[in-house]
Amino acid sequence: MRRKIPSTLALSAFESAARHQSFTKAADELAVTQSAVCRQIGALEDFLGVKLFRRSRRGVALTEAGLAYSRKVTARLDDVERDTLELMATGGSGGTLELGVVPTFATKWLLPRLPDFLARHPGITVNLSSRTRPFLFDDTPLDAAIHAGETVWPGTEGIFLMHEDLVAVCSPDRRVELAGAADWNGQPLLQISTRPYLWRDWFHSLGMASERDMAGPRFELFSMVAEGAVHGMGIGLLPRLLIEDELARGTLVQVTSHVYRSDRCYRLLYPESKAGYPPLQAFREWLARLAAEGPAAGKRQA
Numbered sequence: 001m002r003r004k005i006p007s008t009l010a011l012s013a014f015e016s017a018a019r020h021q022s023f024t025k026a027a028d029e030l031a032v033t034q035s036a037v038c039r040q041i042g043a044l045e046d047f048l049g050v051k052l053f054r055r056s057r058r059g060v061a062l063t064e065a066g067l068a069y070s071r072k073v074t075a076r077l078d079d080v081e082r083d084t085l086e087l088m089a090t091g092g093s094g095g096t097l098e099l100g101v102v103p104t105f106a107t108k109w110l111l112p113r114l115p116d117f118l119a120r121h122p123g124i125t126v127n128l129s130s131r132t133r134p135f136l137f138d139d140t141p142l143d144a145a146i147h148a149g150e151t152v153w154p155g156t157e158g159i160f161l162m163h164e165d166l167v168a169v170c171s172p173d174r175r176v177e178l179a180g181a182a183d184w185n186g187q188p189l190l191q192i193s194t195r196p197y198l199w200r201d202w203f204h205s206l207g208m209a210s211e212r213d214m215a216g217p218r219f220e221l222f223s224m225v226a227e228g229a230v231h232g233m234g235i236g237l238l239p240r241l242l243i244e245d246e247l248a249r250g251t252l253v254q255v256t257s258h259v260y261r262s263d264r265c266y267r268l269l270y271p272e273s274k275a276g277y278p279p280l281q282a283f284r285e286w287l288a289r290l291a292a293e294g295p296a297a298g299k300r301q302a
Helices: 008-020 023-030 034-048 064-090 103-120 181-185 198-205 222-230 244-249 278-293
Strands: 053-056 059-062 095-101 124-130 144-149 156-170 189-192 235-239 260-271
Touching: 008 023, 008 034, 008 064, 023 034, 059 064, 095 103, 095 278, 103 124, 103 144, 103 222, 103 278, 124 278, 144 278, 156 198, 156 222, 156 278, 189 198, 189 222, 198 235, 198 260, 222 235, 260 278
Parallel strands: 095 124, 095 144, 189 235
Antiparallel strands: 053 059, 144 260, 156 235, 156 260
């Protein structure tokens, strides 16, 4: 059955005119006449049965329907352009892996190791998109995600990567002896806004309780908590694997030797339908090898 899709010429003319809010500027960009742009957009409106622009003596402006449609068309044309450039660059070999990642894990753990994967699979391109909360793969262009959570998402498969082991850290200048709950109550605790009870769980693992376990400045990302701790704002509670460099350089020090293993772990997750996708298979095998070797494996030495 023939698809109900307008011509790409009409869509290109519409996208350019919508972006510039001008048929004249769209014509200049596309190297055609203004009348050609008008014809293409008129044909598109006839095809859709919807007016996309309001015409007046002062020029053109998108209708509400035109504005909503332009956003979707722009996104689709961007995807086509990206896929075209990728195919031209790779000559049809390799492929692209669209990966959703929790930001700090991507920056501090994955990216320092990713050159090893790319060296082993030079035909594969890995694109990273930030995702801090669970989502539905059907609503995204993503092939897989690395997520820290308690369970595997419905309709997905995955592999375990590593546990989340948390340590309390601060700047060297701020380090003090914290023997009991009373000592902790006087310390500013840096909070992660997406996990408000994290410090409470930490204190419970020590057999303690603190009346101020939810008090303190809040940050959305672990990377922000780490920077706040480095700059002396307070004590941060962070996955050790995300602050390896800071601990090695001494810009962060552990307040105690206690390590709290949370109920979360890092996993590679992907829809069941994507399990056989070659770039994902290669990435999954590479990650599984690193996971088996331990959290410190695979990092390129500076």
